[in-house]
Amino acid sequence: MSLAAGAGWLLPTTRKPSLPSCRRSATNKPQLTRAKFAEAMLAELYEPVNDWLYPELTAAHQALGAAVGKTYGVGFSHLPGAEREVAIVNHLLELYAQATKQT
Structure with missing residues (x-):
């Protein structure tokens, strides 16, 4: 897969058609969902033992992870x-390293 840098993140050049729908459906959902819990601190929202308190936020991040996987073909x-979160971040960092590697 080849990559193209764009707006501070990497676009997979072989799967561009799926990117817009993934971005519309998943990219902004965690921020929009977090806004519903404006009184909560980020540390509270993302504490794993609090997943049951914020099921919408957990689902939004799961959808985002699935969209990332679909977009990048993993x-x-x-x-x-x-x-899963560590694997996703490591994969994206590896793609970034490959795309920015000096030849």
Whole structure:
């Protein structure tokens, strides 16, 4: 897969058609959902033991993770929560390193 840098993040050049729908459906949902809980601190919202208090936020982040996986052609849904997040971030950082590598 080749990558193109854009607006501070990487676009997979082989799957561009799916990116806009993924962005519309998932990218802004965590921020919009967090706004519903404006009185809560971020640390409280993202404390794993509080997932049951904010199921909408958990679902929004799961949808975003699925959209990232679909956009970049990888799947991490088989991994448990925290491990999945680490795998997604590591994968994106690896893609960034490859795209910005000096040749």
